[in-house]
Amino acid sequence: MSKYLIVGAGALGCLYAAELARAQQQVYLLVRDTQANIQTRELAYTRIDGTQESIQVQALDTPAWRQQAPTWAATFCGIILATKAQDALASVQALAPQLPPQVPVLLLQNGMGSQQAVAQYLGGQHLVLAASVTEGAYLKAPFSPVHAGRGVLRLGAFDPEQTKAQDAAQAWVRTWPTAHLKCIYAQDIHPWLWQKLAINAVINPLTLIYNCPNGELMQHLPQVRLLVEELQTLLQSLAIQLPCTDLQTCVQEVIQATAGNISSMLQDQRAGRPTELAYISAYVLACAKQVGLTLPAHVRLYQQAQACLAIKD
Numbered sequence: 172m173s174k175y176l177i178v179g180a181g182a183l184g185c186l187y188a189a190e191l192a193r194a195q196q197q198v199y200l201l202v203r204d205t206q207a208n209i210q211t212r213e214l215a216y217t218r219i220d221g222t223q224e225s226i227q228v229q230a231l232d233t234p235a236w237r238q239q240a241p242t243w244a245a246t247f248c249g250i251i252l253a254t255k256a257q258d259a260l261a262s263v264q265a266l267a268p269q270l271p272p273q274v275p276v277l278l279l280q281n282g283m284g285s286q287q288a289v290a291q292y293l294g295g296q297h298l299v300l301a302a303s304v305t306e307g308a309y310l311k312a313p314f315s316p317v318h319a320g321r322g323v324l325r326l327g328a329f330d331p332e333q334t335k336a337q338d339a340a341q342a343w344v345r346t347w348p349t350a351h352l353k354c355i356y357a358q359d360i361h362p363w364l365w366q367k368l369a370i371n372a373v374i375n376p377l378t379l380i381y382n383c384p385n386g387e388l389m390q391h392l393p394q395v396r397l398l399v400e401e402l403q404t405l406l407q408s409l410a411i412q413l414p415c416t417d418l419q420t421c422v423q424e425v426i427q428a429t430a431g432n433i434s435s436m437l438q439d440q441r442a443g444r445p446t447e448l449a450y451i452s453a454y455v456l457a458c459a460k461q462v463g464l465t466l467p468a469h470v471r472l473y474q475q476a477q478a479c480l481a482i483k484d
């Protein structure tokens with residue numbers, strides 16, 4: 172039995188907690204509560220086939236982690252960071268003084284920029300792994316995760332040159348205890364992160380400005396094509412080769428496969444929560460700027476998305 176710490180009791184954090192606990196692993200879920208003790212929490216889990224199950228995990232908050240960590244932290248086989256991108260660095264900083272460098276930290280965040288911030292903060296001693304996740308999950312109530320779409324957790328060393336992190340990524344996949352959530356090793360995770368970023372950079376802000384489910388973007392195909400063309404120019408300038416053979420086809424396939432979904436960005440906006448726009452559109456535009464490109468369609472879309480979110484600058 173291995174011991175996992177999952178940071179963030181949101182949709183993905185609770186999904187992974189539920190499935191790891193079902194696979195008889197010891198799961199500790201780091202929550203934002205204020206009770207500084209470790210407590211048993213019930214997850215009301217809805218599996219992909221619609222069946223429901225009540226699953227027990229251990230929940231704790233940051234003060235409890237700090238209290239226990241000196242004698243305890245090194246016994247974890249891995250830490251899964253399941254916060255939104257904008258919370259990733261702060262959540263690692265809260266744990267960091269008691270984060271043993273030999274325990275791998277797996278980053279699940281969408282978009283890019285938060286992984287770099289965490290890796291830079293932790294420095295070269297820590298084993299930082301990054302993932303591209305295509306599972307679909309949401310919370311129907313606190314601690315009530317619903318597995319809504321089957322996907323894959325693809326992970327690799329955030330720094331592919333760091334041999335120890337590569338070894339840790341391979342070991343993570345080799346020892347992954349549940350077949351219900353697929354886990355695959357990527358020798359270079361960056362093309363996968365970029366592919367997810369590119370897809371998100373088209374779909375998420377478009378669904379925000381049109382206030383529509385993903386599938387309705389098929390009514391805006393000329394705009395989708397233009398946005399993808401600009402991304403292809405950027406990827407070429409950055410010498411990034413995506414795993415998919417054709418990004419245009421790939422984006423349209425995702426739109427069709429997720430036609431009924433409300434994108435996470437639109438869900439967040441509707442719920443009045445911060446979005447990951449800065450780690451998606453703004454990150455793309457910052458990369459373009461670095462290589463001397465302007466991406467007019469993305470600039471316009473970013474401005475429209477900001478207006479929807481009532482962001483001032």
Ligand SMILES: NC(=O)c1ccc[n+]([C@@H]2O[C@H](COP(=O)([O-])OP(=O)(O)OC[C@H]3O[C@@H](n4cnc5c(N)ncnc54)[C@H](OP(=O)(O)O)[C@@H]3O)[C@@H](O)[C@H]2O)c1
Pocket residue numbers: 178179180181182183184201202203253254255256258261262265279280281282304305306307308309310435447
């Ligand atoms: N859900 C999906 O289907 C899916 C699929 C692929 C990728 N992703 C990506 O995975 C990441 C997580 O997504 P999600 O949907 O699970 O988000 P979410 O439902 O918003 O969950 C994030 C959770 O992290 C908690 N959190 C933030 N900072 C924390 C801290 N310092 N300590 C403890 N908990 C903290 C949040 O608490 P508060 O609510 O109190 O802020 C929230 O419960 C995102 O980057 C998302 O884009 C999600």
